[in-house]
Amino acid sequence: MNRLQQMLMRELTRMVHRRLRFSPAAEDLGPIVATMERDLRQLGYNDADCDRLTEALNAYGCQADVWPTLKQVLDCLPRDPKVARLEHDNREQRRQSYANGVRSLREVLANTTPGQPAKQKQ
Numbered sequence: 001m002n003r004l005q006q007m008l009m010r011e012l013t014r015m016v017h018r019r020l021r022f023s024p025a026a027e028d029l030g031p032i033v034a035t036m037e038r039d040l041r042q043l044g045y046n047d048a049d050c051d052r053l054t055e056a057l058n059a060y061g062c063q064a065d066v067w068p069t070l071k072q073v074l075d076c077l078p079r080d081p082k083v084a085r086l087e088h089d090n091r092e093q094r095r096q097s098y099a100n101g102v103r104s105l106r107e108v109l110a111n112t113t114p115g116q117p118a119k120q121k122q
Contacts (some may be wrong), residue, residue, distance in 0.1 A: 003047040004040065015067065016098040022067040039070055052078055064106045 001009070012033060016023050022030060030120040045053065060068050 003050055004053075005033060005037050007050045007054055008036055009020075010053055011061075012036075015057070015061050018061055020061075021065055021068045023044070025069070031074060043074075052080065 009029060012029055013026065016026050016029065040049075040053070053073070055078050056073050056076040057068075060073055064072070
């Protein structure tokens with residue numbers, strides 16, 4: 001059993017112990033874990049995401065009274081710190097691009113007299 005399967009088996013067993021509505025019998029968890037693992041891998045998740053997936057399953061289990069679908073679990077998934085860092089970098093790039101645009105607009109306005117078309121750079 002790989003790490004993702006082990007985590008899913010452990011966390012889904014906890015879900016069964018919570019006695020959620022529509023939860024399967026503990027004996028039926030094997031095929032459910034296999035299906036959920038296959039679906040997660042198809043969506044691009046792997047063993048490195050186990051901690052985040054555990055948090056998502058616990059977050060869902062603490063607030064729900066119905067057995068979760070994969071979408072409901074993924075909706076509780078905490079943000080990936082790598083993605084947050086990329087978004088921050090992108091924000092800085094957009095800020096710089098905006099500043100360059102404002103600077104260019106100021107240059108155009110400085111070289112324009114009211115009522116006259118702007119002179120284009122050559």
